[in-house]
Amino acid sequence: MRVSFPFSAIVGQDEMKRALLIAAVDARIGGVMVFGDRGTGKSTAVRALAALLPPVRADQAGYQDGTPRSGQVPVPFVDLPLGATEDRVVGALDLERALGAGIKAFEPGLLARANGGFLYIDEVNLLEDHIVDLLLDVAASGENVVEREGLSVRHPARFVLVGSGNPEEGELRPQLLDRFGLSVEVRTPQELEQRVEILRRCDAFERSPSAFVEHWAADERATLAAIARGRAGLPMVALPDAVLAFASRLCIAVGADGLRGELTLMRAARALAALEAVSEVTQAHVATIAPMALRHRLRRNVLDETGSTARILRALEEVAG
Template identity: 75%
Template sequence: MKMSFPFSAIVGQDEMKLALLIAAVDARIGGVMVFGDRGTGKSTAVRALAGLLPPIPVVAGCRYNCPPGSENACPAPEAHRPGKAVMPVPFVDLPLGATEDRVVGALDLERALGHGEKAFEPGLLARAHRGFLYIDEVNLLEDHIVDLLLDVAASGENVVEREGLSVRHGARFVLVGSGNPEEGELRPQLLDRFGLSVEVRTPQDLAQRIEILKRCDAFERGPESFVESWRKAERKTLKKIGRGKDMLPAVTVPDEILSLASRLCIAVGADGLRGELTLMRASRALAALDGDATVAPSHLRHVAPLALRHRLRRNVLDETGSTARIDRAMAELIPA
């Protein structure tokens, strides 16, 4: 089995790692969009987080990753075997050339032609259920596929009505997209549907670059020993995620925080209410990660750029970037 690079061993890219941890604690946030240079560890970080998480319990023989106790909701209960099983947290790469049939699923032609049976062949969405769906260069993916993915990610369910088939199955996953803005922009309507947005850049610090080289070389030369050397840090990160998931339902968001989130969205001119909803959910998830029972202004300040920078309209009279506009608004609303 191929080993994943340890999540805790990734050098720098703190904002990206934080966004992924927040999404791991609360998948309802709506996924993470990562913009930046090639070769900055985007896919490595997502794979590492998926590899870090503990195996998930599933119904034995289930092709839809159904959890035990949900057998009646599965589209193919006839394939189930007695007992329970566990599997690694799914990590599914969605290639740019993927067709809609491959993504959502379609008629199983082999069974249809060979046995005359009308059966459903699950797609990538079924494989990604309860895990991560990663799309590299999402800005180059066909718009109708991105529309479909975002709708399913928001509803947590995939519904297929075609070729006389009617299938409905769970499809809850953390959607992570990456792209380089120089190769084409993502439509604003689609970008707005991602919960968090992260900007990553090639490190310019010499010491940091050298440390990255050392760790990559050590992992390539001896994956087992390298992973073992980071085992303690990985357990600490895993414990933090588990504690955050357990605490999340009990974390309270005071009215003053909700008011602050709305005022911030008004101040920066964010369209719609998704920004405020994401601010609330992300700040609550961050509080849970930190072990705090109540969301504080510091949590909101920390997640505001992640939740809002991709929702702002371009201001021709303001040449500063969206992050600078958010920082400026926060400085006025949340004095340091």
């Protein structure tokens, strides 16, 4: 059985880890888009979080082909390949069998396999737009519908969508990028101490995976407890009107398109508060989330060449007074 690198042992990349934890607490956030350099631990972090989470009921995860299943299974992690066809993603209906035998013969796709877990897409900016659009629709609705020649099959497809990409290899259309809940940026560490620590941990894991995992077991249990506590406490976290007004003023100040940014800001700030086991969302929670929730929703300003993150931080200072 393959052992995953512990989530708690990942060095740095705090924004990415925070975004993934928030998505694990509240899947309604709408997925996470991770932009950055290759080899910075993007897929490692997602696999590690999926492996960390407790097993789920078999009838709520994986293939939805009508076959009864019982017991518990690990949280699904599905890596979607760039060359995947639409049939492989959504599933396929066997029309010949359906018409000849009069039964709905459905071959589940990757969306069915990801139900109850994570769907990871590396280099999502190189994926065909109509596939990305389809994935975002299913992630938002929690249901996959396959229709062929008048036949229709529906099955649950509730998963956390995580996309990654390198902006130098092509940008994702703004209309699609906007539909990801959070967007984070990862960079190759430049501090010598941090790079050496990464090498040290990778070497220790390669030499003895079981011993390395055991060394980090207490930290993993603490992270898992925080997620469980966050999920349980999420409905009880209060969101004061003053904080909602602060979030709206911030979105107006940065010129965010539509209200999706404000909704994401609200949900993600509440999930962060739940993770921290506090009973009320504060302006500090909104300020922490703001770059992740808004940087991919800003209109281009030809008169302002500063990056989107810098614009958000500047607006935060202005709105906070």
